[in-house]
Amino acid sequence: MADSNAPFHPIIYVRGYAMTTREQDETTADPFCGFNLGSTVYRATPDKAKPAKKFVFESPVLRLMTDFGYGDVYENGLDIMDSEWEGSIACRSIVIYRYYEQASALLGSGQTPDISHFARGLSELILRVRELVCANAANQLAPEDFRCVLVAHSMGGLVCRAFLQNPELGDEQARASVDKVFTYATPHNGIEVAGMNVPQWLSAADMNNFNRENMARYLKLEALYQKTRRVDWLPEEAFPSERFFCMIGSNRSDYDAALGLSRAFAGHGSDGLVRIENASVWGVNARGKLSSPCATAYTYRAHSGYFGIVNSEEAYQNLTRFLFGDVRVDIWLDIDSVQLPPEIQGKAVNALYQFELLASPRGKRWYLTRRMAEEDSVACRSHQELVDPSNKDARSIYLSTAFLANRARVNPARPSLAYGVTLGVRVPDYEVERKFWPDTHYEGGYLFHDTVVVEMVPPQTPGEDWTASFGWQSSSAGRATESLAYKTLKTGKRVMTVAFGGSSAPGIAGRLRFVVSAWNA
Structure with a gap:
C-alpha cells in the first residue's frame, strides 16, 4: 500500500563534524545534537x-513540530536504538542519528571510528525506523513502501x-528507503586549508x-x-540527483571556530x-557524464554558530x-551574446562576467536563494567561454532551484504561486593585452540589472492546463502583466523563458x- 502520509516521511537528522573530545561530549549530551538551536537577529x-x-x-526542530506536526521519538528517557525501547512511531517523527556517542568520553570509548563505520550505523538506524513505523497500525504501511528523508549538516x-x-x-533495502536528502554546508568536494586540500596524512581529529x-x-x-580530481559527484545509479538538495552558506565573517583561524x-x-x-x-550517469545539478540554494550565513x-x-x-512543496523551479541562464565597449572591439580581451541572483517568494521577508558578488557566491564565465561558438555548455548556466508551496500563499484564496527573480550581470574588469582597461570603468556597475516577477497558476481541475505571466519591475512594479x-x-x-538585455x-x-x-505529486 502506498504511503498515505507522503510526503511527510520520518526525518533523520545527521549532524556534522565534532573536532575535539569536548565537542563530541557536548554533542552527545544534547538530545538533538544541535538541531534544536535557534537564533535571534535584527531587522x-x-x-x-x-x-x-x-x-x-x-x-x-520546533518549527517542524509546530508547522507540520512532527514529534520526537524519545520515550521514558530512551531512544529507539536502546534495547529496552518498546512500541512504534508515527510517520511524522524526527529521529536524531547520534553517531558520536561511541566516540564520546561520556557515553562511549573515547575513540572515534572512521566515517565508513558511521555510514553503516546510518543504514542500521534507517532499518530500525522502518521497523517501528511499519509496526504502527495507524500508518498502514508495508516495509517495501516505507520512505524516510535524510537531513544532514x-x-x-x-x-x-x-x-x-x-x-x-x-x-x-535501507538505501531504497531514502526518499530525499538535504545537506547544509557539506564539503562535498573536501575542505581547503590555505588553498590546499586537507592532506591525507593529517589523521589528527579525523581531519583526513x-x-x-x-x-x-x-x-x-x-x-x-x-x-x-573532484569527488562532488552523485552517480544516478546510487541516488537520483533530483532528490538531493545542497544548501550553501556564503558568510565567513560570522564563523568563530578556532578563534577565527578557520575562516582565515x-x-x-x-x-x-x-x-x-x-x-x-x-x-x-553510468557513463560518467554530467546528468543534472542537484538542487542548490545560497544564503548569507556562516557554517555554524x-x-x-x-x-x-x-x-x-x-x-x-x-x-x-508543490512546485519545483530550476533557474537557468542562457547567454545569446555579449558586446564589448566599442573602443576595444576586435582586440584580444580578457574579462570575467559575474551573474548575481536573488529569488524571493511573494509576501516573504527572506530570499530562497541569494548569490551576490560581494559575498563571492556568483556564477562566473570568462569572455572566451561566452564567445566560443563551440562551447554551448558554458553559455548555459545553472543558477539555483526554488521550491514553492501552496500552503505558503499569503492569500489562500489566490491560486497563483509567485516569486521575484533579480538578475544582475556585473560590468567586468576588461583587460586588453593583459592590462586593466580603465576607460569608462565604474566599479560596481551593471551590464544588466532588473527584477522579473513570475506568477504561475497550477491546474485547478483535472485536465486544466497551467497559466503563467511575467513582468520586469522596471516597467511594471509588483505586477506580472505579460x-x-x-x-x-x-x-x-x-520550460518557460524570459528574454533580457539587448544589443547595446x-x-x-x-x-x-x-x-x-x-x-510531491
Missing part, C-alpha cells in the same frame, strides 16, 4: 527613531553519501575525512576522481569552513519546501529559463 524599521526589531527563528552529508554511494557500507583521495574511496568514486584558512568564497565551490553536488546556516529562516524555508509561453518536455516538465555596447543578451515541474 531595520522604517522609523529611524525606533530601535531595530528582533526577528526570532525558534529552531528547525556538514560532515553528516558525507556520511549520507557514503551510505548511499558505497554498496559495502549499508543495506540495499575531508581529503579527496580518502573521500574517493569511501564514496566509491575512485575512477571519476582519477579523471576529474578557508578564505574568501566560503562559509568560514567550506568553500562555496565545494559545497554542491552534480549527478553523473549563532548565525549559522542550520538555525536560519532561509535554510528552513528551503528545507520544508523541498520536503513538502503572458508567459512555455513548452512541455517529454518528461512532463514545462557594452552589454549582454540572453534568456532566463525556468524549468517547472510538479513536486
Whole structure:
C-alpha cells in the first residue's frame, strides 16, 4: 500500500563534524545534537527613531513540530536504538542519528571510528525506523513502501553519501528507503586549508575525512576522481540527483571556530569552513557524464554558530519546501551574446562576467536563494567561454532551484504561486593585452540589472492546463502583466523563458529559463 502520509516521511537528522573530545561530549549530551538551536537577529524599521526589531527563528526542530506536526521519538528517557525501547512511531517523527556517542568520553570509548563505520550505523538506524513505523497500525504501511528523508549538516552529508554511494557500507533495502536528502554546508568536494586540500596524512581529529583521495574511496568514486580530481559527484545509479538538495552558506565573517583561524584558512568564497565551490553536488550517469545539478540554494550565513546556516529562516524555508512543496523551479541562464565597449572591439580581451541572483517568494521577508558578488557566491564565465561558438555548455548556466508551496500563499484564496527573480550581470574588469582597461570603468556597475516577477497558476481541475505571466519591475512594479509561453518536455516538465538585455555596447543578451515541474505529486 502506498504511503498515505507522503510526503511527510520520518526525518533523520545527521549532524556534522565534532573536532575535539569536548565537542563530541557536548554533542552527545544534547538530545538533538544541535538541531534544536535557534537564533535571534535584527531587522531595520522604517522609523529611524525606533530601535531595530528582533526577528526570532525558534529552531528547525520546533518549527517542524509546530508547522507540520512532527514529534520526537524519545520515550521514558530512551531512544529507539536502546534495547529496552518498546512500541512504534508515527510517520511524522524526527529521529536524531547520534553517531558520536561511541566516540564520546561520556557515553562511549573515547575513540572515534572512521566515517565508513558511521555510514553503516546510518543504514542500521534507517532499518530500525522502518521497523517501528511499519509496526504502527495507524500508518498502514508495508516495509517495501516505507520512505524516510535524510537531513544532514556538514560532515553528516558525507556520511549520507557514503551510505548511499558505497554498496559495502549499508543495506540495499535501507538505501531504497531514502526518499530525499538535504545537506547544509557539506564539503562535498573536501575542505581547503590555505588553498590546499586537507592532506591525507593529517589523521589528527579525523581531519583526513575531508581529503579527496580518502573521500574517493569511501564514496566509491575512485575512477571519476582519477579523471576529474573532484569527488562532488552523485552517480544516478546510487541516488537520483533530483532528490538531493545542497544548501550553501556564503558568510565567513560570522564563523568563530578556532578563534577565527578557520575562516582565515578557508578564505574568501566560503562559509568560514567550506568553500562555496565545494559545497554542491552534480549527478553523473553510468557513463560518467554530467546528468543534472542537484538542487542548490545560497544564503548569507556562516557554517555554524549563532548565525549559522542550520538555525536560519532561509535554510528552513528551503528545507520544508523541498520536503513538502508543490512546485519545483530550476533557474537557468542562457547567454545569446555579449558586446564589448566599442573602443576595444576586435582586440584580444580578457574579462570575467559575474551573474548575481536573488529569488524571493511573494509576501516573504527572506530570499530562497541569494548569490551576490560581494559575498563571492556568483556564477562566473570568462569572455572566451561566452564567445566560443563551440562551447554551448558554458553559455548555459545553472543558477539555483526554488521550491514553492501552496500552503505558503499569503492569500489562500489566490491560486497563483509567485516569486521575484533579480538578475544582475556585473560590468567586468576588461583587460586588453593583459592590462586593466580603465576607460569608462565604474566599479560596481551593471551590464544588466532588473527584477522579473513570475506568477504561475497550477491546474485547478483535472485536465486544466497551467497559466503563467511575467513582468520586469522596471516597467511594471509588483505586477506580472505579460503572458508567459512555455513548452512541455517529454518528461512532463514545462520550460518557460524570459528574454533580457539587448544589443547595446557594452552589454549582454540572453534568456532566463525556468524549468517547472510538479513536486510531491
